[in-house]
Amino acid sequence: MLQKWRGQNQHVAQPLDHEKMIKELRVAIGPLTGHASKFCTDACLRRYLEARSWNLEKAKKMLQDTLEWRLNYKPHEIRWEQVEEEGKTGKVSRANFVDRFGRPVLVMRPGKQNTKTGEGNVRHLVYLIENAILNLPEGQEQMSWLIDFTGYSMNATNIQPKTARDIINVTQSHYPERLAIIVLYNPPKIFQALFKVISYFIDPKTYLKIKFVYPNDKESIEIMKSYFDTDNLPREFGGKANFNLNYDHEEFSKVMVEDDIKKAKFWELDNNDTNAHSETTS
Numbered sequence: 001m002l003q004k005w006r007g008q009n010q011h012v013a014q015p016l017d018h019e020k021m022i023k024e025l026r027v028a029i030g031p032l033t034g035h036a037s038k039f040c041t042d043a044c045l046r047r048y049l050e051a052r053s054w055n056l057e058k059a060k061k062m063l064q065d066t067l068e069w070r071l072n073y074k075p076h077e078i079r080w081e082q083v084e085e086e087g088k089t090g091k092v093s094r095a096n097f098v099d100r101f102g103r104p105v106l107v108m109r110p111g112k113q114n115t116k117t118g119e120g121n122v123r124h125l126v127y128l129i130e131n132a133i134l135n136l137p138e139g140q141e142q143m144s145w146l147i148d149f150t151g152y153s154m155n156a157t158n159i160q161p162k163t164a165r166d167i168i169n170v171t172q173s174h175y176p177e178r179l180a181i182i183v184l185y186n187p188p189k190i191f192q193a194l195f196k197v198i199s200y201f202i203d204p205k206t207y208l209k210i211k212f213v214y215p216n217d218k219e220s221i222e223i224m225k226s227y228f229d230t231d232n233l234p235r236e237f238g239g240k241a242n243f244n245l246n247y248d249h250e251e252f253s254k255v256m257v258e259d260d261i262k263k264a265k266f267w268e269l270d271n272n273d274t275n276a277h278s279e280t281t282s
Contacts, residue, residue: 051176078127080256086124090247111151118163142180
């Protein structure tokens with residue numbers, strides 16, 4: 001009995017000192033300047049560690065890859081005028097309501113796809129993710145995605161599996177722990193074939209956040225209630241709020257232009273010259 005007890009005791013995992021690991025990750029990535037320094041807050045480092053189950057080396061690699069991506073892609077420098085064409089139909093927009101936990105909601109409507117450029121679609125979404133993060137309330141780090149399949153058909157949409165994979169790669173690799181939940185609202189059976197293909201590229205932790213919701217299914221309705229306050233949720237999604245999400249491109253553009261000014265100020269950029277900013281990473 002004593003020998004058995006000793007064997008069990010040897011395998012008890014010791015609790016991780018998260019604050020210590022955050023400091024260790026900061027030391028591991030080395031000195032940072034400019035945009036990289038502002039990006040790598042303690043909260044940011046914590047998200048990367050959480051995404052890699054608090055494995056220091058894996059988190060370091062993931063963060064370094066993101067810093068390299070941000071240095072080249074410059075997501076914080078994208079302006080509305082550069083992606084406005086992608087947004088004219090309202091295929092992706094920030095909702096005027098939040099989820100039950102106060103998180104902002106990005107509404108996606110694949111049935112309103114209007115372009116064939118995969119890179120354009122990715123860049124447009126990255127822009128909106130950056131803006132959503134910029135507008136997160138105090139103490140909140142995540143957002144919710146509500147993907148509405150109204151009007152969707154394989155013939156109507158130009159989103160190709162490669163574009164879907166690129167979107168998955170960008171969000172998983174460079175925005176870890178930013179997604180709280182992904183609601184696929186009323187997806188048609190024809191979508192299931194595409195989902196089977198792209199699901200192979202979805203990280204297991206992200207996969208668990210994906211919820212299929214059907215308006216005539218009682219279990220689905222309960223899922224919506226657990227994540228959204230029905231008093232504030234538009235009726236088109238099973239809520240009680242007496243408004244819908246008809247997209248007004250002119251009004252949304254005004255909000256995005258205001259966000260551009262706020263973003264330039266936050267990142268200490270010249271709003272008229274987004275190429276003036278530079279950074280170095282070690």
